[in-house]
Amino acid sequence: MNTPAPPHGIPAATIIIYRNCPAGGLPQVLMTVRSKGMAFAGGMAVFPGGRVDPADFALAEAVVRSGETTLADDEAAHQIAAVRETLEETGLALGLAGDISAESAAAARAMLAESGTLAPVLEAFGWSLDFSQITPFARWFPKNENIPRVYDTRFYLADLGTGAVDVSIDHAENTHLFWTSAKGALEAADRGEIKLIFPTRRNLERLALFGSFAEAKAQAEAIPVRTIMPQVVEQDGKPWLMILEDAGYPVTGELLDSVARG
Template sequence: MSDDAIPAATLVVIRDRPRQAPELLMVTRTRGMAFAGGAMVFPGGRIDKGDRVLAGKPGEAAKIAAVRETLEETGLPVGLRTTPIDTRELQEELVRGAGFADLLDRHGLDLDLPQLVPFARWKPAFHQPRRFDTRFFIARAADGDWPLRPQEGECDAAEWITAADVLARIAAGTASAIFPTVRNLERLAQFGSFEEARDHALAHPVETISPWVEEVNGEKWLRIPDHLGYPVTRERLTDAVRA
């Protein structure tokens, strides 16, 4: 049987704060979206043909997609060697459908893809109308106080928030998130800085995670492997949110 999972990429941008937990860049997807509508997620999206053309090495297309989607969805520059003074025009051109390679060239910008550190790869095995094979990366936020501009029609909000605070919102029922996002938030909540998150990522293998259902004492649980750095590796199937 052919694999119909859509290649995608997601970027977890981490902003350090003195003597406080780091903040993560999160967006809330518009409720009408076919995938994860209304849920809090990290910026990201499909890997497109232009990303593959721009890539110079295997694996770079996913990083390029993560950089492009983050800029398009939030206006935040990440993974660029030179930080632009204002990203509004770049974001607006991307939203209008401008090619990323042409955009970088016209604005004199170069990618700095080593800024992105591989963190995880999730690929649900369940039969759904839309399945994604998503590579997750982490990156340090660029210096400066960048205004966040959620992409109209895609994101209702974009914000800096700690992993613990997102999890608290989910527990209180004031926010929702799909199963992979929750597991990644729990993993990220362990770290007090970007360096800690990076070191942890480098110390664990990035293997494709395809959650499976396991029955224990008559109760069904959604499971993931135990050796990939996640502090929580199972959730009751009735509680898990999938989209």
């Protein structure tokens, strides 16, 4: 099968993973700090994820043709990539169904590191894809002629529920994994403890609106996903980077001089 050429940028996917805060209070999301040497968003705090590989498109075609999902090939490929990247980068087996334990997830992660593709992992462990665990949330394409690697990224939501979950970095692309409330991440960025690119900050502001995963999922299902392409707009003699007004985001613009764009 020929992998379809991306219509905009490099196709990518990520899952915003929720868990209940072990100490109570606001729910937490999982973030990672990318290695400083990475070409995209080096040193920035982001949600786990990565590009959609040719093998993801091939697996998507297979599961669509088999009737395992009614998703379109392209959407299934992005969700598969999000599942694969999550297992690879964090050790969490999300979007999967079968006999899954901490031990089998660790073994599957090791096998994935060897094979680089998800299909043989599913076959070896007797697992199947469970797209019902994944909720489309947003799509960002921050096109910029000054950035050589532009990603067209689909964001998804998933819920772990319990706070008793171990995660560990993959050491290849990331230096640190941490759980935080969306509000806590924004406050950490304001204190200079972490750095956020423009899409991550806007997504955290949107996530901070919600007091639970259920609230986040309800809004995501109520607002159709549209591709967000930030545009530079002149306001009061100053350039602002602006996004859609009706896509669910409480903050839709930032002074261009203060924007971190990866």
